[in-house]
Amino acid sequence: MADRCDTKGAEEAATVQGTEEKVLPKLTPAEFRVYNRLAEHMDYFHNHFRHSWNELYEACCNNRRPSGVSIRQFLNMGTDFLSQLNFHHSIEEQSIFPILAKKMPEFKREVHLLKQHKEIHKGMDRMEDYLMDCKSGEKELRLDEMKKVMDSFGKVLWDHLEDEVKTLGAENMRKYWSPDEMRRLPM
Structure with a gap:
């Protein structure tokens, strides 16, 4: 009974605020896991990108490469980061996003x-050009x-890493997909 009252109050609040968005029932822990699976999976990959970015960026801020890392290794760390992020975005754009866009x-x-992807790739291209110029000896x-x-x-990269996971989160996914559909989604 209390749950119905809470839902009714939330529905009234949504109507008063003008959103008129349907209030969905609270998810059970099992339902939450089904609906949040893609977000958790995506966050796993994004955490790798965050870690790599932080390692590179920290060196730039400290004006010092990580201890024991040669210039060549550091440049390879940068190009590896870009290559992996590019590969990740390609998979998303070619295999995942078209299904979700339905x-x-x-x-x-x-x-x-996808606009964020474009902005990120502009920066990635500049970074790759810089790193390749350093690798070739054209620049120090x-x-x-x-x-x-x-x-x-x-x-834009950090915003995107958060926005994408949030969009794939349980509360958003349940607006569009049934639990059975969620189980069949790739990733």
């Missing part, structure tokens, strides 16, 4: 998440310059 407007072309590695390049796309 029901979810957030994953359609030229919408927020200057961590303050590399930091400027990373700063040019860092905010």
Whole structure:
């Protein structure tokens, strides 16, 4: 009985605020796991990108490579980060997003998440050019310059890592997909 009262109150509050969004019942822990699976999986990959970014960025901020890491190894760390992020985005754009876009407007072309990809890739291209110039000897590695390049796309990258996981979270996914459909989604 109390749950019905809480739901009714929430429905009235939503109507008063003008959102008129349907209030969904509370998820059981098992339902939450089903609906949150993609978010958890995505966050696992994103945590790897956060760690790699932080390692590179910290070196730039300290104007010092990590202890025991040669210039060549550091440049490879940067190009590996870019390669893995590019591969991750390619999989998303070619295999995951088109399926999700069938029901979810957030994953359609030229919408927020894909616009973020474009902005991130502009910065990634600049970073790759810089790192390749350093690898070829055309430029000398200057961590303050590399930091400027990373700063040019860092905010949109970090926002994207959060936005994507939030969009794939249980409360959003349940608006579009049944539990059976969730179990069949790739990833």
